[in-house]
Amino acid sequence: MAKKIKQIAIYGKGGIGKSTTTSNLSAALSELGLKVMQFGCDPKSDSTNTLRDGRYIPTVLDTLREKSTVKAQDVIFEGYNGIYCVEAGGPSPGVGCAGRGIITAVELFKQQKVFEALDLDIVIYDVLGDVVCGGFAVPIREGIAEHVFTVSSSDFMSIYASNNLFKGIQKYSNSGGALLGGVIANSMGTPYSREIIDDFVAKTQTQVIEYIPRSVTVTQSELQGKTTIEAAPTSAQANIYRSLARKIAEHTESKTPSPLEISELRAWAAKWGDYLLEVEQGKVTSQGQAI
Amino acid sequence: MSKFIDRPRYTCALGGALATLRAIPRAIPIVHASAGCGHNLHNANNPGGGYVGGGYCGGLSLPSSNVVERDIVFGGEDRLREQITTSLEVMDGDVYLVLTGCMVEMIGDDLDAVVTEFLGAEKPVIAVHTPSFRGNSFTGYELVLSALAKKYVAKQAVKEPLSVNVLGIVPVQDVFWEGNLKELKRLLERLGLRVNTLFGEGEGLESIRKAGAASLNIVVSDIYGLETARVFEQVHDIPYITTGFPIGADETADFLRTVAQALSIDPSVTEAVIASEKSVYYGYLERLADIYNDIDLQRYAVVVADANYAPGAAKFLSDELGWLPELVVITDPVDENQKETLLKRFDGYESGLTPAVFFDTDASAVRKYLSKIWPANRNDRYYDSFSPAVILGSVFERELAAEFGYPLLTVSYPVTNRIVLNRAYAGFSGALSLTEDLLGLLVAGR
Numbered sequence: 001m002a003k004k005i006k007q008i009a010i011y012g013k014g015g016i017g018k019s020t021t022t023s024n025l026s027a028a029l030s031e032l033g034l035k036v037m038q039f040g041c042d043p044k045s046d047s048t049n050t051l052r053d054g055r056y057i058p059t060v061l062d063t064l065r066e067k068s069t070v071k072a073q074d075v076i077f078e079g080y081n082g083i084y085c086v087e088a089g090g091p092s093p094g095v096g097c098a099g100r101g102i103i104t105a106v107e108l109f110k111q112q113k114v115f116e117a118l119d120l121d122i123v124i125y126d127v128l129g130d131v132v133c134g135g136f137a138v139p140i141r142e143g144i145a146e147h148v149f150t151v152s153s154s155d156f157m158s159i160y161a162s163n164n165l166f167k168g169i170q171k172y173s174n175s176g177g178a179l180l181g182g183v184i185a186n187s188m189g190t191p192y193s194r195e196i197i198d199d200f201v202a203k204t205q206t207q208v209i210e211y212i213p214r215s216v217t218v219t220q221s222e223l224q225g226k227t228t229i230e231a232a233p234t235s236a237q238a239n240i241y242r243s244l245a246r247k248i249a250e251h252t253e254s255k256t257p258s259p260l261e262i263s264e265l266r267a268w269a270a271k272w273g274d275y276l277l278e279v280e281q282g283k284v285t286s287q288g289q290a291i
Numbered sequence: 292m293s294k295f296i297d298r299p300r301y302t303c304a305l306g307g308a309l310a311t312l313r314a315i316p317r318a319i320p321i322v323h324a325s326a327g328c329g330h331n332l333h334n335a336n337n338p339g340g341g342y343v344g345g346g347y348c349g350g351l352s353l354p355s356s357n358v359v360e361r362d363i364v365f366g367g368e369d370r371l372r373e374q375i376t377t378s379l380e381v382m383d384g385d386v387y388l389v390l391t392g393c394m395v396e397m398i399g400d401d402l403d404a405v406v407t408e409f410l411g412a413e414k415p416v417i418a419v420h421t422p423s424f425r426g427n428s429f430t431g432y433e434l435v436l437s438a439l440a441k442k443y444v445a446k447q448a449v450k451e452p453l454s455v456n457v458l459g460i461v462p463v464q465d466v467f468w469e470g471n472l473k474e475l476k477r478l479l480e481r482l483g484l485r486v487n488t489l490f491g492e493g494e495g496l497e498s499i500r501k502a503g504a505a506s507l508n509i510v511v512s513d514i515y516g517l518e519t520a521r522v523f524e525q526v527h528d529i530p531y532i533t534t535g536f537p538i539g540a541d542e543t544a545d546f547l548r549t550v551a552q553a554l555s556i557d558p559s560v561t562e563a564v565i566a567s568e569k570s571v572y573y574g575y576l577e578r579l580a581d582i583y584n585d586i587d588l589q590r591y592a593v594v595v596a597d598a599n600y601a602p603g604a605a606k607f608l609s610d611e612l613g614w615l616p617e618l619v620v621i622t623d624p625v626d627e628n629q630k631e632t633l634l635k636r637f638d639g640y641e642s643g644l645t646p647a648v649f650f651d652t653d654a655s656a657v658r659k660y661l662s663k664i665w666p667a668n669r670n671d672r673y674y675d676s677f678s679p680a681v682i683l684g685s686v687f688e689r690e691l692a693a694e695f696g697y698p699l700l701t702v703s704y705p706v707t708n709r710i711v712l713n714r715a716y717a718g719f720s721g722a723l724s725l726t727e728d729l730l731g732l733l734v735a736g737r
Contacts, residue, residue: 097398
């Protein structure tokens with residue numbers, strides 16, 4: 001019997017550290033001896049840069065633009081530690097349909113049965129933003145990813161995007177779509193940021209799979225065009241990514257989240273607003289900065 | 292769940308736009324859409340419109356960008372640019388209208404920007420946004436004519452007195468559009484007017500170009516052509532009036548009086564024209580008096596038609612043919628205000644009859660309304676059955692007609708079971724044709 005390939009999708013608001021987290025996760029998973037593919041689903045096509053020394057790779061759609069048919073093998077590039085890197089790509093900003101582009105690219109890979117041919121253990125889709133249209137929901141529909149993780153900070157707009165994603169997951173959950181593995185809490189810097197995320201996951205009946213602190217090591221590594229795992233393998237931050245990778249490699253049970261209605265979400269945010277005022281008034285001090 | 296429409300009697304905005312351009316020789320449509328759009332719409336317009344054909348630039352020779360997945364992902368503007376360039380080169384026309392389908396509008400292709408690049412072309416190129424989600428065939432007619440009114444019709448500060456344009460007869464959706472326009476033109480010319488029907492016999496792009504000189508737009512519809520009339524009012528300062536779609540002596544006389552009044556034409560002229568028309572009209576109808584009475588040609592009737600034909604035909608059947616149009620179903624989607632306007636058309640019949648009027652887009656609904664307005668036969672000793680009856684409808688009423696054994700005359704789109712060339716049902720001559728066709732059904736077996 002063919003082995004089961006674990007397919008996961010990582011979503012989150014733009015700029016929240018999704019690609020950074022995903023690339024470090026891929027790197028850490030590959031260290032565990034797994035055959036990993038990272039599939040960037042963002043028209044910016046920079047998901048896999050740090051796995052390839054900061055270099056861009058030709059995208060599926062760029063290739064499709066030039067040729068009427070694309071052989072998947074032509075758009076797979078090896079990166080750090082043998083990780084297969086793919087970028088879906090997309091149109092220039094303001095034209096065409098990026099959502100359809102993601103669908104086209106993902107379907108092309110599915111049709112050509114590439115994952116099986118490469119004998120992969122795990123495929124990670126790194127998907128743009130907050131599921132603005134059907135195209136960006138493709139990885140969580142039936143037959144693509146099984147588990148979804150969302151990268152979120154304690155910033156309200158990031159939580160808002162995660163909540164939107166939960167709505168998307170809930171919608172497809174009855175038709176065999178992906179379920180939610182949990183939240184990867186990123187940029188944890190203050191004590192309240194952890195509390196906010198903890199409260200949000202409790203409200204939406206999910207879990208935090210890992211807390212990733214804000215770290216200058218990550219920035220330094222990225223400036224070298226590398227993941228933290230590659231550039232600073234012995235750092236504390238690299239170990240956090242390794243811990244995340246182990247948890248995700250072992251993760252089997254995902255669930256349907258309970259997203260908040262928009263009015264509930266606002267009320268919830270307002271409650272935290274009051275709390276933060278107390279922080280500003282000195283009643284609570286930050287502890288996370290020591291990391 | 293929102294309501295679905297069972298067998299719609301129209302196509303989409305793009306289909307309506309293509310049908311309208313079919314009626315304008317040397318106006319070339321360039322479709323920016325997937326390959327299926329142009330072909331499928333031709334396959335609806337052609338047979339549904341009594342085999343109107345594709346013409347020089349329709350059917351399979353319709354210029355179309357035929358966008359594929361690549362164009363959707365990256366935007367179809369380059370493909371469109373190429374298609375316009377080559378269409379200008381290959382297709383022999385005098386104006387080119389670029390019409391869009393849904394998919395390129397969904398992805399936001401900038402049609403106007405691309406078309407602007409062709410400002411310097413030898414022939415004008417005009418952009419018309421016609422995705423299906425903007426409306427149905429009737430919307431397509433309005434969009435094309437409004438675009439022509441804005442971009443093609445020459446501005447004329449001084450209007451020609453006694454010059455009129457006729458709007459509201461939608462080519463193909465009114466399967467008898469060409470005959471109807473010809474008849475209305477003939478009648479209006481008898482009032483001493485210069486009549487521009489924009490399309491039809493003797494008309495073409497030159498007529499459209501000159502439409503800005505008219506001093507009045509006559510919208511022969513309560514619903515269609517109004518949007519175009521408003522654009523003409525804004526852009527060309529031409530006022531408009533609306534009238535019912537006239538069938539028969541009474542309604543056509545009213546139509547002529549309404550137009551004459553709007554243009555301050557001497558009533559004695561109008562009345563003389565009406566009298567002369569009536570004399571011819573009744574001269575023919577008088578022939579039927581014997582057979583009508585001998586074998587009793589009075590019938591119940593069910594009218595299932597669009598918002599133009601339904602009121603026009605029902606009134607004619609009741610007040611001129613002496614029939615009993617008990618049930619009328621108007622099959623276009625109309626809003627509450629439009630319903631109110633249309634319902635007034637069924638008031639005050641001379642016969643005293645008040646038809647039951649329903650608005651429903653579903654072909655299958657007619658049967659339901661029939662059983663609603665007429666009591667079912669419960670094995671009563673004496674049962675007043677809805678019989679004998681005739682259905683005026685579209686070809687979609689064929690099953691209903693067969694079920695009840697009523698003869699069917701198809702007058703409303705789609706009319707796939709007839710060949711229609713210059714036949715008219717409007718006006719005086721049209722009413723004679725309608726009488727021929729209706730009573731012809733009844734004597735067919737003799």
